[in-house]
Amino acid sequence: MTTKIKAVAFSLMFSVLSTFALADKPILDVTIPSSSSGNSWAEGNLLSDALNRMGYDSKVVHTKKCVNNLNYMSKDTGRPAVFVRSAKRYIKDESRDCKVEITDKTFLTVFYKRHQTMCIRSDKPFTTISNFLKGKSRVTVASTHSLPDGIFNSLSQQTGVKFVRVSYKGSKNIIKGLIAGDTDLMYSGFTKREIGTDTINCFTTSASKEVGGRVPMNKLFPNWHLNETGSVKYFHAVNIPEDRLTKVKADLAELANDIKIKPYLAKTFMTPGKDIANGRKVFDSHVSIILSTK
């Protein structure tokens, strides 16, 4: 009986101490306004785990969509957070009248820049882009629906071949469309999926230099305004007290050295935010390039 009482007392003491230990940790959640699967969800968990390793008390807040996210951010939950947001998501949110204003206080730092790629089926012969386009009057390109209209117009004018955009919902379906033979080409973010699918051949990237033997787009299409445009993601501050902003910014930049995040970024040749000078300017520039207002 005495042993049982001791065990209960010890457990209670342990849980109280653990609570105090947790209470000492600064809070920084990660909000994900998308589904509980896919790239964003995986990234959210990756970041939250890294923040916990860094000494934060962090969890993933799954708000599913922009409207819910906006509601969550406007509430005083007592838990400061970061909202990981891409330039494409920013454009989409603006177009749906779900505006989340970016200020110098809310724009913390860039997480990464992911490059774009173009791929063809690996069973089709490919030597150079001019050979590929030779004799063709039109080329169908599978791409995600979230890209703005008319992105391939200037490419059509420059090459004399009509680039027809075929929109798919979700990046998974782009690859499926290409493999099924629906389209001649695909244009999407350069992710693990594009690298690991052996039935496709991703021959170029939007990086300024050659990456993994892939020729940069600026050499293939020197005058295309999107030839160096990738996907930029930044950390948006949610209810973070002003006196903590500097420390949080520094810690977020340091995440690129985390044992899990570092290989994640390296595997798909992404540029970490800490290597991008003047992140806000880069982000704004990406938004305007995608919207073709530059």
Added chain:
Amino acid sequence: MDDTLFVVLGTLLGFISGIIPGVGNTIMILASYPLLKDASLLQMLLYYLAIISSSQFSGSVVATIFGVPGESSSLPAVIEGNRMFRGGTGNFAISNAALGSVLGALVAVVAVYSVLPFAIELIKKFYNNNIQLVILVLATTSICFLMGKSILQNIFVFAIGIFLGLIGTNYVPNFIFLPDIIPYQTFPLLLTDLPLFPVIISLYVFPVLLQTNAMFTGFDTVKKYEDKNSFVDHCKEFYKNIASSLRGSAFGCFIGLVPHIGSSVSSNLSYAIEKKFGIKWRQYNDKGDIKTLVAAETANNSTGLVSLLPLILIGIPISASEAMLLGYIDINNYTINYETTVESGMFKTLVIWFIVINVLSFLLAWPLVRYVNILQKINMKHMLWGTGLGLVALTFYLGVKSYEELYYMSVLICLLPLGYWLRKAEPMILMIAFILQDKLFASMHIFYQIHYG
């Protein structure tokens, strides 16, 4: 949660869905959203298989004793099983239907494994957007010609489903539906589409409950179920009917692929053919014929796995409950096709569990059937409306979870009058159109861009 837990819960809840006539698998899947929202694709499919398989066992018990069909596939059990029950041999009707269901499941596994390699090869070689569009058009529009009393009414209901599905922002093609007519500025949440759950509650569950409620008017049964025979007696009786069971399995496997009505057609057609043979061979018993009943119930269960093939291989549902499941798969952002199910090895796990589920259902059904008389003391109408109220509460809960409780409840209430009208139509048509609308339009748009863009 563990996969086993999904199987156990699915089996138990499938039993309940079979016991309450009218609730059916679709409504049970719908009510299971809190359980499925964080489930993996395998767990969702396991849960679904458990529900559709175990409900067959309890459904035929209720159809036999109460004479009320849970679903249209239970009609043979209502006719022959109930006649046998009234004649004092209801115990054999129930045991033979259950044994037939297990055999049907095993035959379906063999049939599926025989065709699977060819099906995958065909899909790999020929399944592009053009084929997908043809299948989607067939899967969605065929329902207008296969169900209900009036094709015109069906087309009208189908159009309403499409209209509701289009409300808000559409991504492929990218447009906002009727921006000058629909008051998006006053109700900006409409831009984010109508939420699936309240729409299905108002326009599928509500009319189905009204239809079932009407079936119970004037319903009464006083006869008690009893079984004085041993397990061996039941097996011996089934052995006499094993040829009918195998014929039923074969029909179930072939006809299970007919969109939307596969299970009901396979069950009723097996019944009709077996009856024709019975009359020809002068074996048909017009006071309750066990051979026709066994053929129909076996066909019903073998259809369960076969009809899942289009969903598993190409992501296209061919029944209302599959469409509901696909809705949840989409919400959870999973991809369902032969790569994620068959080539990932998941299908083998599913098949093993399918056999386990059927054996488990059989083992559970056998002792539980002795307590079926308790059901006679339960007011089924109260059960029905209790289910309805539970689903309304669930809608509110899901609204709170999405920070949109007011929106969810407003959509539910605004659509109820339409749901009331749908009691005289086929609400399943609207549900299929609503759920598959975005896939249909995306495929049509991609077709246009590829060929004419």
